[in-house]
Amino acid sequence: MKKYFFTLLAGLYSVIAQAQPVQVVKGRVTDTESQQPVIGANVVITSLNPVIGNTTDTEGYFRIENVPVGRHSFKITSVGYDHAFLQEITVGSGKEVELTIKLSESFKALDEVVIKAQKENGAPLNDMVSVSGRSFTVDQTKRFAAAVNDPARMALSFAGVATNDDGNNQIIVRGNSPKGMLWRMEGVEIPNPNHFAQEGSSGGGISALSANVLGNSDFLTGAFPAEYGNATSGVFDLKLRKGNNEKREYAMQAGVLGLDFAAEGPIGPKCGASYLANYRYSTLAVLNKIGLNIQGDFSNTFQDGAFKVYIPYGDRAVVSVWGLGGLSTSSADNEDLKEKFQSNRGVVGVNYLRFINNKSYFENTISYSATKQSDDFYDKIRQTNYQQDFINQALRISLLYNYKMNARNTFRLGVIVNHYNFNLFDKDDEDGPYVVKVNQEGSTELFQAYGQWKHRLTSTLTLNAGIHAMLLALNDQSSIEPRLGLKWAAAPKHTFSLGAGLHSKTESISTYFAQVNIGDNRTDELNKNLKLMKSAHAVAGYEFRPSASWRVLSEVYYQHHYNIPIGPANTTTPFLLHNSQLNEISGFVTDTLTSDGKGRSYGLELTVEKSLTNGIYFMSTTSLYQSKYTGRDGIERDSRFNGKFVQNVLAGKEWKVGKNKTNIFAANIKLLAAGGNRTTPIDLEQSRKDRKTVYDWSKSYSEQLPTYFRTDLRVSYTKNRKRTSSTLSLDIQNVTNRLNAFNRYYELKNDRVKLITQTGLLPILNYRLEF
Incomplete structure (x- = not known):
């Protein structure tokens, strides 16, 4: 009866549709743990009056026709399941909207009155995440001021996250080095997905990820569930959406950061298969090719692409083939230096998902990735040269088995095998004749295994327990890692x-193979037996949701780090004596290291957030923290x-404008204040003698630069026509043109300590068309 009622309402809206643009909203509702379809679930758009919606079919699919364009909220209900809510869903005239919705089974009798834990907006997609995790939408990466379609820059607005460089999207989670970040896509680890990335780093100048292919994803900042390994600070768990399997759709985008083209559509006649692809080319490269050089002595060019092919086999199996790649080059030739830096990366994977029965499934993934970094740098003033060429390849096999015993208990087991191939070369003549820092070719493996158990003690109390194990074959270093989460x-x-x-x-593999000078013109690989760096996390949180669109979340945490690489016991080198790898951003180290260091970080975070409803959203995040390390001294x-x-x-x-109020004008602002970068004082006299910057490492990071302030604005206008949607946007980063301090260095030419400032006002204009 409900289905006929929803159909009648949709028919009434179709009459209205003649006066304004409408769109199709479709998708699938599945069980959170088993991924089985939920039959007969009601999907209702609560932001419309009267409400419209539909019910799911025998495969869990639903379709709602003639949905007016705009922002909408959804409520999803089904007998025997806890309710779910979706907000901030953008419906435009250019593309159909496809939703993936998961419901958690209720195990209480139908006539009992109980408090139910409901799936709320912003909750992690991974239901085994208990603390320090949240989902984010592609719309947020487009809408947040200063995000410019980049998940990493968007995450800088979340609690516990900071950065120290306007020109780089490295993210510092809870005072930890960005090196501790894990990037995952479609369930497996991937290389750092950023252009102009350095060896061992987790960020770069520009993201190689495209908002055209990303789906809703998770971002975690601590105490990760057992399935996440080889990470100590944070996790980006990215998902690619599947293409439209019913009609062909396209998107084009032109802006300061690049020219994009995306296409998606069905494969074959009504089999449910689809493709999705995106390609982007640097705008600056285009201008250079037509003779317009606006970069002066520096030239930065890049291109990237991504795709996903989704092929269902009946109702029991799905094969997905996906990939991501990017090429980037930075070059300069002026009176001071000559340099050519290249950073290329790519990954391709095949996922096979097979449902064994209505309680269990397994998912197998095979992926291959490769990164290549080369740098040829010549200092014309000091007449020194630096050369580097790193090639890293990885073949990964991931096996996952999921079994939902009943509404109370779900088990998940997994094995991950990583086979690494590497070809590493690095040399420089900074301190005399050429010194080779690394020259190694070979392979090794990293083995991982995990088990997770989700146990719902009551309808409101959930336990997530598990264990993760790692073994690095290169040096037989291993780790057994218990994990525990509780949500009430x-x-x-x-x-x-x-x-x-x-x-x-x-x-980084390059660090293990660093060739350390041991005297008499001999070198040795003294870092090969470094232990796995370890970090113990403890988090407690409280969340208050006064309404469906508001939430207040506070968390307090403590992290203890040990097995941290520091200088050897007998070192007299100031840098090694007073420093630690907890302070590094990139991963290639040429010094002798031992795993004797430790550190800690602790803090308090507060988030007050209103999701985008009635045209308004708001978010305030406050992070108070301390991050400490103990070196060899x-x-x-x-x-x-x-x-x-x-x-x-x-x-x-957001304001609805135009004759039929179907167009949208939006204004967004971000205000940021943060503690300034910490820096080590410069020894001016020694810098003069050595004709280069020399730091006083006995006072490591004892100075803090002035407080960082920044204001970003974004304005956009979206026009919805009958079959197309276009958006013109302007992001103005650092509106006040404040030149925040970044670091200091010794300037040989003028014999002075000079302050390096960060980016001033930067406008980013962009136009997007969907059809």
Whole structure:
């Protein structure tokens, strides 16, 4: 009966549709744990009056016709399942909207009155995440001021996250080095997905990810579930959406950062298969080719692409083939230096998902990835040269088995095998004749295994327990890592959470093979037996949701780091004596290291957030933290990333404009204040003698630069026609043109210590067309 009622309402809206653009909203509703279809679920658009919707068929699919364009909220209900809510869903006239919705089974009798834990907006997609995790949408990467379609830059607005460089999207999570970040796509680890990335880093100048192919994804900042390994600071768990399997759709985009083209559509006649592809080419490269050089002595060019092919086999199996790749080059030739830096990367994978029965499934993934970094640098003033050529390849096989025993218990087991091939070369003549820092070719393996158990003790109390194991074959270093999470919905608006776990991380392969000078013109690979860096996390959280669109979340955490690479016991080198790998951004180290260091970070975070409803959204995130390390000298110091506080305020407003109020004008603002970068004082006299910057490492990171302030604005206008949607946007980064301090160095030419400032006002204009 409900289905006929929804059909009648849709028919009434079709009459209205003649006066304004409408679109199709479709998707699938599945069980959270088993991924089986939920039959007969009601999907209702609550933002319309009267509401419209539809029910799911025998495969869990639904389709709602003639949905007016605009922002909409959804409520999803089904007998025997907890309710779910979706907000901030953008419906435009250019593309159909496809939703993936998961419901958690209720195990209470139907006539019992109980408090139910409901799937709320912003909750992690991975239901085994108990603390320090949230989902984010592609729309947020487009809408947030200063995000410019980049998930990493968008995440800088979340609690616990900071950065220290306007020109780089490295993210510092809870005062930890960006090296501890894990990037995953479609369930497997991928190389750093950023252009102009350096060896061992997790960020870069420009993201190689495209908003045209990304789906809703998760971002985690601590106490990860057992399936996540080889990470100590944060996790980006990215998903690619599947293409439209019913009609062909296209998107074109032109802006300062690049020219994009995306296409998607069905494969074959009504089999449910689809393709999705995107390609982007650097705008600056295009201008250079037609003779317009606006970069001066520096030239930065890049291109990237991504795709996904989705092929279902009956109702029991799905094969997905996907990939991501990017090429980037930075070159310069002026009176001071000549350099050509290249950073290329790519990954391709095949996923096979097979449902064994209505309680269990397995998913197998095979992926191959490769990165190539080369750098040829010549300092014309000091007449020194630096050459580097790193090639890293990885073949990964991931096996996952998921079994939902009943509404209370779900088990997940997995094995991941990583086979690495590497060809590494690095040399320089900074301190005399050419010194080779690494020259190695070979292979090794990293083995991982995990088990997870989700146990719902009551309808409001959920336990997530598991264990992760790692073994690096290169040096037989291993780790057994217990994980535990607890979530209690004490009342309809109040949720408490706890999480704890041990996490470990390998060093970059190049660090293990660094050729350290041991005298008499001999070198040795002294870092080959470094232990896995480990970090123990403990988190407690409280969430209050006064309404469906508002939430207040606070978390307190403590992290203990050990097995940190530091200088050897007998070192007298100031840098090795007073420093630690907890202060590094990239991963290639040529010094002798031993795994004797330690550190800690702790803090308090507060998020006040209103999702985009009634044309308004708001988010305030406050992070108060301390980040410490202890080096070879045994003294605990502030780490390089101990900014101590970060305060973000984001807000936005949308107005419906035009004759039929179907077009949207939007304004967004972001205000940021954060503790300045920490830096090590420069020894001016020694710098003059050595004719280069020499730091006083006995005072490592004892100075803090001025507080970082920045204001970003974004304005956009979206026009919805009958079959197309176009958006013109302008992002103005650092509106006040404040030149925030970045670091100091010794300028040989003028014999002075010079302050390096960060990016000033930067406008980014963009036009997007969907059809």
